[in-house]
Amino acid sequence: MSGFFKSSIGRKVAMALSAFFLMFFLLQHLAINILSVFSPETFNEVSHFMGTNPVVQFALQPVLIFAVVFHFVMGFILELKNSKANGVSYAKNNGAANSTWFSRNMIYSGITILAFIVLHFIDFWFPEINTKFIQGDWSGMLEGVDGYRYHEELVHKFVNPIRVGAYVVAFVFLGLHLAHGFTSAFQSMGGTVGRKKAAQNIGKAYSIIIPAGFIFIALYHHFNH
């Protein structure tokens, strides 16, 4: 089996597996964050549960970090191998005649998402790790804030229009990445379901709803803080 993951197909299967996990993560992330718009109290409750539950913190979170790092590292490894396989470039190459722009440029949408994740970690994840694991404060409370601190912190981050703009741009690239990645992952796993019209429509809907949802949250809090 180790030989399988060293093969070109095995590496693509590994990419697809990490992609499935990340796509599921995005869905639950959006489902929780959208609560911040409709019910701040519920958002705080769910955030506190996710932020303090040992299964989430000590089992799912490390898997998520591994999946994110693996997806990027393997993406770069595959890109390097592909560049090496290409040889001399064409003087004229009409890629638009046979494929979509976003399917040919997954590496660029991926790099944009990577840059966003760095910003997102600085904004939310590092402060969260600092509060809980370095300062040892698992209470979810903040001085001067009634109830849990999570909704207040989220809204505060979206005051700055430059940050909101960066988030919106990143989410557009996330949508482009998902527009190809959703069905591509099925194909890499050996499934032909990704070629069916229904699956392609679900992929299109997913790649629009997920980024549009996150953009809506960012803009809502920016204009309603």
Place this chain on the structure above:
Amino acid sequence: MNLTLKIWRQSDANDKGKMVDYKVTEISEHMSFLEMMDVLNEQLVNAGEEPVAFDHDCREGICGMCSMFINGEAHGPDRGVTTCQLHMRMFKDRDTITIEPFRAASFPVIKDLVVDRSAFDRIQHSGGYISVNTSGNTQDANSIPIAKHAADEAMDAATCIGCGACVATCKNSSAMLFVGAKVSQYALLPQGQVEAADRVKNMVAQMDLEGFGNCTNTGACEVECPKGISLDNIARMNRELMKASI
């Protein structure tokens, strides 16, 4: 038709190569693309210049020899045809046509538009066959029941002529459509089952050894394939490899 041709000229594998402009006149729209190239070469020979080297053989779209990347597409702008089946009616008078060899590190240029596609032969040798006793005791293939859809899909996969358009088109120079077709044509039939696991493992290993890239599922290969080989064959190869590896 009067045309300007921008053609890749490279004297041998070690030459750096460059694009050179040529003019051809009075080209009939009924000519095939290769006949137009023949006109150019006659012109060059008459002028005492080196003719453009290009691959061709059957000139009826079944041998897989002709190649050429024409105006940014393998086998040119038409669909479901090889370069020998491409007609000049696809172009307009006074067009400029860019003609390049198939590009991939695993398809090194031998001369001008001729590339070495023997990597495909080595992949075939590594498992693209079934071992049959041909001493005279061979069972009649028609005595083995095969479902119609399996026979059809195997036949579709077997129509791959190994021209390399998939590799030339792929942004990663991946050979997975070719290997997927060769794996599929046997994987779908009972005769191919006995050696199925070794076949897919060996062919994929040889494909990787030859230095072809990975499949990103853009689908460009399927669009440009002169035989319309489906991406489903790549998915089937992936399944076959998973099954063989577990």
